Amino acid sequence: MKAQWFNEVHQIGEEKWQQAIGDTGYPFAQYAFHAALEDSGSVGGKTGWYPEYILLMEDDETPIGIVPTYLKTHSQGEFVFDWSWADAYQRYGYNYFPKRVWAVPFSPVTGPRIFTTLDPDGKSDEMLGLYAVVGDLLTQRTQQQKTSSWHLLFTKEHIRAAFEDEPVLARVSCQFHWFNKHYRDMEHYLSHFSSRKRKSARKERQKIVQQGIHLERKLGNTLSQTDVEFFYICYQSTYAKRGQRGYLTLAFFEHLIDSMGDQIVLVLAYREASPIAASWCFFDDHSLYGRYWGCIEEVDCLHFEACYYQGIEFCLEKGLQHFDPGTQGEHKIARGFEPVFSHSLHYIENEGFREAIGAFCREEAESVILYYKETANLLPFKEN
Structure with missing residues (x-):
């Protein structure tokens, strides 16, 4: 397998992009979505979102996947809030920004973060090895560019297993979704x-x-x-x-x-x-x-x-079968939206900060799990 970096969607081109992602109907994987972000000036320029896409290819250069990543100079538009982490870096005289997010901009929606013809619905456990490979690429890039970290946002829960043997921190939050x-x-x-x-x-x-x-x-x-x-x-x-x-x-x-x-x-x-x-x-x-x-x-x-x-x-x-109305909002519960966990993974290059942030994530998870249980008891449905 080969991997190549691009900082503009048009450098990859629609034909190659769509070939790489295969038959997925996931809106946020489509070339048109990412081209609209760039062409409209919603990313790039002075926005603080700087695209660096990875194109994954077979040895014969057949496209098989797209990985959307962005260098960020702030934490706006991500919906996984790490301002306190950035403040801690600043207090100790370190730079948190730029950082890298492996994410879909402005879209707090759980889904695949490798858009690939090998797994169009983003559900295959067999993809864990590919996520691990991409994680290694991002860690290398972090070290080469001397950035603070990379962050995989709104990923699926099972993807965590790809990084079990790596110094990658897991974070959990709670959203409310409707199921048919x-x-x-x-x-x-x-x-x-x-x-x-x-x-x-x-x-x-x-x-x-x-x-x-x-x-x-x-x-x-x-x-x-x-x-x-x-x-x-x-x-x-x-x-x-x-x-x-x-x-x-x-x-x-x-x-x-x-x-x-x-x-x-x-x-x-x-x-x-x-x-x-x-x-x-x-x-x-x-x-x-x-x-x-x-x-x-x-x-x-x-x-x-x-x-x-x-x-x-x-x-x-x-x-x-499913309605994801966006992040936060306890008022959704009374309309039948159930609490679900959302997941993110974080690689922090500095070992000292990694240890402190890891402790924060573990304590936060305890509160999130308690909140999940409390809100599940508020659903409007009849008891079975």
Whole structure:
């Protein structure tokens, strides 16, 4: 096997990239997604995200895999928070940045982090050896470039076994996901709630109607320029409320409706004929991935409807088995989203910091496991 580094997606090219990833429908593996990030200026330039992709090839140079990595000069847009680690480095006179993340930018969604024709669904245990090889490549790169660390974000739990004999730290956090347990439709789904929780969910949905709001789901390839521009106002408004600016540019979303429109669904909320809120999701043949939301008018329960109930309905209509609505958010529990663990792996070059961060990860895991158990008891479903 051969490995070659590239710092632009276009240096690899769409044909070679798609050949390397094979038949996967995973949205965040597609050439179009990463090309949109670069071409729109959402990564590269002065963003603090500097791509360094690894192309894996057979000895005859047949492409068999893509590994997305980025040199980072900050920790924004990752959703695995390590600011305290960076602060500790600074206090002791060391540089934490630049570091390397092995991740999909701005996407806290668990999935494969080697996109490969050898394992299109990202589930094979046989891939552990390949993950170990890539880990060795990143460790070598870390030492050559004299960076602090590399970080494999939102990986699958079994990938940890690839690094059992390596000085790689495991970290765990908690998200909330929805699973389709053979539900026929929304009423059938809600019938599995306890009586009180079912009444509460129906009341939330009815509030939207009573406030004169109606919602519509549109596939990406049917969106107009006006739709995309309105969504972008909503997207930026979410960050503006926290005194920040969204990481992604309007051009990123414009690129995506042209190149990945059949894997995008936009939920639009209207008061009469005027849009007031929007929620943008990706999907494949198995899962819906909720990513970006915002509104220009605050309406009671609208967030729950646009981001959760509409997504569940979409899954039921399309036969999707899983809905990942994004990171954090205990309010998802009452709508039937179950706690799940998410996993990351971290190689810290400095042995002293590695030991301290390892202790932190172990203590944090105890709290996360307790939180997982507590939230699992809050689910709205009837007891068996």
